[in-house]
Amino acid sequence: MPPETAKTISVEINGELYEREVDARRLLVHFIRDDLGLTGTHIGCDTGNCGACTIQFDGLAIKSCMMLAVQADGAKLGTVEGLAGDGALTPLQQSFSDHHALQCGYCTPGMLMSASYLLEQNPHPTEEEIRKALQGNICRCTGYVNIVEAVKAVGEAR
Amino acid sequence: MLMREVEYARPSSLEEALRILGSNDGARALAGGQTLINVMKARAASPDILVDLAALTELTAVSTGSGGLELGAMVTYAQLASSSEVEVTRPILGEVAAMIADVQVRNRGTIGGNICSNDPTNHLPPLLVALDAAMTIVGSDGERTVTAEDFFLGVYMTAVATGELLTKVTVPPPGGAGDAFAALTVGADGTCIVSAAASVTSGAARIVIGCVSATPVRATEMEAKLGGDFGEASVREAAKGLGAQLDPPGDVHASADYRRHLAEVMAVRAVLQAAERVRS
Numbered sequence: 001m002p003p004e005t006a007k008t009i010s011v012e013i014n015g016e017l018y019e020r021e022v023d024a025r026r027l028l029v030h031f032i033r034d035d036l037g038l039t040g041t042h043i044g045c046d047t048g049n050c051g052a053c054t055i056q057f058d059g060l061a062i063k064s065c066m067m068l069a070v071q072a073d074g075a076k077l078g079t080v081e082g083l084a085g086d087g088a089l090t091p092l093q094q095s096f097s098d099h100h101a102l103q104c105g106y107c108t109p110g111m112l113m114s115a116s117y118l119l120e121q122n123p124h125p126t127e128e129e130i131r132k133a134l135q136g137n138i139c140r141c142t143g144y145v146n147i148v149e150a151v152k153a154v155g156e157a158r
Numbered sequence: 159m160l161m162r163e164v165e166y167a168r169p170s171s172l173e174e175a176l177r178i179l180g181s182n183d184g185a186r187a188l189a190g191g192q193t194l195i196n197v198m199k200a201r202a203a204s205p206d207i208l209v210d211l212a213a214l215t216e217l218t219a220v221s222t223g224s225g226g227l228e229l230g231a232m233v234t235y236a237q238l239a240s241s242s243e244v245e246v247t248r249p250i251l252g253e254v255a256a257m258i259a260d261v262q263v264r265n266r267g268t269i270g271g272n273i274c275s276n277d278p279t280n281h282l283p284p285l286l287v288a289l290d291a292a293m294t295i296v297g298s299d300g301e302r303t304v305t306a307e308d309f310f311l312g313v314y315m316t317a318v319a320t321g322e323l324l325t326k327v328t329v330p331p332p333g334g335a336g337d338a339f340a341a342l343t344v345g346a347d348g349t350c351i352v353s354a355a356a357s358v359t360s361g362a363a364r365i366v367i368g369c370v371s372a373t374p375v376r377a378t379e380m381e382a383k384l385g386g387d388f389g390e391a392s393v394r395e396a397a398k399g400l401g402a403q404l405d406p407p408g409d410v411h412a413s414a415d416y417r418r419h420l421a422e423v424m425a426v427r428a429v430l431q432a433a434e435r436v437r438s
Contacts, residue, residue, distance in 0.1 A: 003165035003178060003185075003207045024166035024208070027195075046160070048196050051262060060236075060265040066195045067266070070166045071188075071210060114261065135347060136260025 009073035013038065014082030022069045029053045031069035032079060040080040040109050044138070051137035054110040055079050061117035063136070080109035083116065091154050092116055101150035103141035110137045115151045124155040160199045168210040172296065172325070178209050180298050180321035185209055187323055189232055189271035192263050217270070217325060222247060225292075226330040231270025231323075236261075238269065248289060248329050250337035250355075254281050257347055270324050273309070276316050276373070279350040283310050284368030285339055287376065288355035291329045297322035310373040335359045336435030340427035341368075342420055344411055351412045354424035358432035361386040365429060367421045370406035377425055379403065388433035397422040397429075 010019045013036070020035055032038050032055070044052035046065055053064040056078035083090050089097070092115055102108045111134065118125055118133040125133065130151045131144070139147060169175040179185045184206030188194055197203040211217060217232035220241045227247045229238070238244055238255035245252055258264055258272075258281060272282045273293070286306040293309045295302050295318055304317045311317060318324050341353035353368035354377075363384055365377040383396040401418030408414035 001167060001169075003167040003209075005163055005165050007166065023163070025161040025164050025198075027160070027199075046199065048192065048263070051260070054262055057265075061262050062266050063262045066192055066263075068166065068191070068195065068208075070168075071191070071212065073168070117261070133261055136262045 007070050007073065009070055011069075011072050011075060011077060013077045013079060014085060024068065024070050026069045027065055028055075028067040028069045028072050029064040031072075032064060032077075035069075038079050038081055042106055042109055044106065044110075049138065050107070050110070051114060052107050052110040054113040054137065056113065056117060061114055078113070080112055083112060090116070091157065092119065092151070095150040095154045095157075096147075099146045099150035099153060101142065101146040107137060107139045107141075111139065111147055115147075115154075118151070119154060122155075123158055125151065127152060162198075162201065162204045164198070164205060165207040166210065167207065168213050170213045172214060172216070172323070175209050175211065175214065176296065176298060176321070176323060178207060179323060182207055183320055185321075187211055187274070189268040189274075190234060190266040191271075192259070192267040193271060193275045193277065211323075220244060225328050227251075227328070229269055229327045229329065231274075231325050231327065232268050233270075235259075235264035235267050235269070235272075239264065248332055248337060250285065250289070250339060251329065254285055254339050257281065257341075259347060269327055273327070274316055274318055274324055276310050276312075276314055278313055278372055279369050281339065281341065281350060281353060281368065284353055284366040284374040285355040286327065286329070287374045288357045288364045288366040289329050289337065290357070290364060291327050293317070293324055294326040294328065295322050296325050301325075303328075307376065313372045315372075333359065334436065336432040336437075338428045338431035338435060340424045340431065342424065349411065352406075352417050352420035352424050354421065354428040356425070356428035356432040358388060358429060358436050360436060363388075363429055363432070365425055367400075367404070367425060370404045370417055370421055375404065377421075380425060384429070388429065388436075390430060393426050393429050393433070397426045400425055 008021045042052035044050035048066045055064045186205035188208040188210045217230040219230045221228045235255040239252045291306040309317045337357045339355045342351045355366045357364045367375045380396045401422045406417035
């Protein structure tokens with residue numbers, strides 16, 4: 001394929017297939033939010049620091065503001081909307097609610113995506129492992145204590 | 159829209175990638191994008207064509223051969239940190255990769271992207287000079303190999319010329335060496351202020367300081383003074399005067415004088431830990 005400034009891409013998100021034409025310069029997070037209307041994925045800093053835009057890309061947690069939509073052509077993505085796909089909260093989401101792990105809630109989608117990725121890799125993480133795994137996600141309200149407790153409780157309940 | 163308009167291609171072969179890279183001076187290789195996409199958003203870089211290397215699976219391999227550890231340019235930090243081949247040959251690479259940024263960045267960022275961007279605050283350039291790595295660069299005229307010491311030319315500048323591509327980093331077998339890395343960063347895994355990498359054998363050391371110049375700086379005088387004596391007092395003595403030879407930048411994180419001081423502190427820490435690893 002020769003280089004192009006726009007391209008038709010096909011992406012599977014939370015099990016559903018989307019096909020759209022996008023500019024090559026369009027960020028993946030803008031594609032997800034503005035083109036597809038999946039606004040659960042947030043944009044906090046737009047510089048790759050805050051992690052509010054964290055999604056899963058072919059099974060790996062990544063920041064969707066540091067990728068182009070065209071790079072996702074053919075990929076399988078998971079966003080926060082996919083966690084409670086059947087309507088019931090996941091144990092992690094329920095635990096966030098139970099432990100008051102959010103205040104303003106802006107960072108929460110990214111926190112949930114990073115924490116669910118951690119729990120997939122490591123079902124019973126220690127506090128240190130949780131803090132290390134959430135290093136790429138910034139929360140300006142909670143001080144992190146309740147977030148860490150919420151994730152830890154899910155590991156302990158298993 | 160944050161970025162200037164850009165063309166995008168995802169070639170399925172190295173030949174095709176090289177053809178596109180050679181077709182336009184404004185073509186740039188896109189690896190993990192954890193630096194490039196951000197500088198494009200800030201319009202600090204505005205390439206005309208992005209050549210996404212994601213489909214070149216031959217660049218994602220980690221293998222061990224007679225020449226040592228062979229790391230494809232698209233090997234991610236997460237791969238380095240979890241690879242058993244890295245763990246048994248040069249574990250320092252996994253240890254340092256696990257210190258870079260955060261989980262999400264480590265899942266995308268690559269060794270090739272890290273060294274080709276040659277940001278002076280990156281960890282891998284000084285480490286790879288200390289390990290005496292060799293970089294394989296491919297262009298339309300064929301393949302050539304450049305030592306890590308000759309690879310880094312300036313801030314954001316390397317031996318990879320327009321139209322060329324870094325394909326592989328080869329790290330020699332340890333041969334009994336102990337390797338270590340010490341750094342002072344902003345926060346646990348943030349921007350680096352000064353780093354030092356050391357690779358020590360029973361008779362000699364390679365010591366390299368990062369973040370004090372446009373390219374990694376080899377502490378040759380300290381290496382010579384050390385000889386093969388890695389006792390704590392000797393190492394501290396050998397580091398004296400290292401800072402005075404450097405001309406580091408001063409910025410909001412640290413003055414030039416403080417960086418000179420830190421260079422000695424980090425060099426001592428790295429050499430002592432590396433020597434400990436030779437013994438153990």
